[in-house]
Amino acid sequence: MEDSWIDRFKGLSRLPDDIRSELEKGSQIVSVPAGTQIFAPGQTADNLLLLLEGTVRVQQKSETGREVFLYRVHAGESCVLTTACMLAFEDYSADGIAETDVSAAAIPRRTFDSLVAKSPVFREFVFTAYSRRITDLFTLIDDIVFQRMDVRLAARLLELADEAGVVHATHAVLGTELGTAREVISRTLSEFHRRGWVEQSRGEVHVTGRAGLERLVRSSGAQA
């Protein structure tokens, strides 16, 4: 019991024993390969997913066919917004895609509902996750409206770079992430290159001047 996945979630470790075991028995661990569509518009979500490994990218298809990146769910977080739709029996308008191989604890509607009813700790966990997600959305809107593209791109590069400082993404992908066009990414990256902050090769960007990017991000009164 003491090695349960439950302990990977800060808000859940305080659960009393009876609730813990109901949660463990009433849920199951699932694994899906990278690229899997985890949920999609028009398809009712039946499970709340708590991510154990990997990342899930949540985006929305616009009426015009293009896509907007909304947020990314990391290990230790939950796809909590789907719960609204689970309990409301409404369709979700965004889709979620496994960016890497993913494993997660899947809590079916029945278990979820029962835990929300029984456990104040579980309720707090769920609403805290909500609150964080919603705040993130607010910040996203703020960024889109007021922040310059070069600052947003710099921040995103720093966020996506691996230990070696390499970002594995095409210009087109970076474009969708930031809700802009590929050309804009190309132009901005050329500018970053000119300043000696990045090197480019096909499908990846090497961050060579973290400090410069960081200075740019900080200079715009930005946070995180």
Add this chain to the structure above:
Amino acid sequence: MEDSWIDRFKGLSRLPDDIRSELEKGSQIVSVPAGTQIFAPGQTADNLLLLLEGTVRVQQKSETGREVFLYRVHAGESCVLTTACMLAFEDYSADGIAETDVSAAAIPRRTFDSLVAKSPVFREFVFTAYSRRITDLFTLIDDIVFQRMDVRLAARLLELADEAGVVHATHAVLGTELGTAREVISRTLSEFHRRGWVEQSRGEVHVTGRAGLERLVRSSGAQA
């Protein structure tokens, strides 16, 4: 009992009698004048508000000092996103301002928590409200990223016009509503005027050619 405010909320009318009376006894009707700040960042929300009369505008102050309009709560709806913060004991990052005189049923945290625990119908009400709000935010992001300003302004004018077709708002206010600059509103309105769709006077816009605005909105594959 049959004239209770509860019946103004579709999702609540199915509440069983014991829950209904708990809700009525555990909440109170409050009224505030137009312009009141109903909740603000850094101030914990203590009540879930169910709006009976009036409208509340929810916006966020950005780091740069400017404001982004997020959404508007109408009579018959709830400021449900504040519940996330109520139960998560976290601060809300947006502020809510009464646009008109407002009356609302205020449900304190204690009552809210107890109802969520006891009543599946109440849970569904809450999560449905969430789901709608979140979907709205997604649509907003989509609009901001992909929709042209003239289309967005046209849609907003149609939405804000009273029965006489008059919108009471300065260019600056319309600017914040759409997350753009006053100048852009001025220019776009001049263009609408040139096309005979609106007349302007200080602090208000008269919609004289609904059909034209509607055509513009429809032409861009927009909904609602």
Add this chain to the structure above:
DNA sequence: TATGCTTTGGTGACCAAGTCACCAAGGCAC
């Protein structure tokens, strides 16, 4: 290995929108 297709990235021209600086007219307080 040559041939062609697809993916990725680069570029110039153009348009839409945000920013800046400034001015003019309307309304209000005194």
Add this chain to the structure above:
DNA sequence: GTGCCTTGGTGACTTGGTCACCAAAGCATA
């Protein structure tokens, strides 16, 4: 009335998004 503040208008300029291309890199396969 006089001055002040709010509201709206305008031109010049920058940033970002769109469109139409093209070139180079990778890949399949004949």
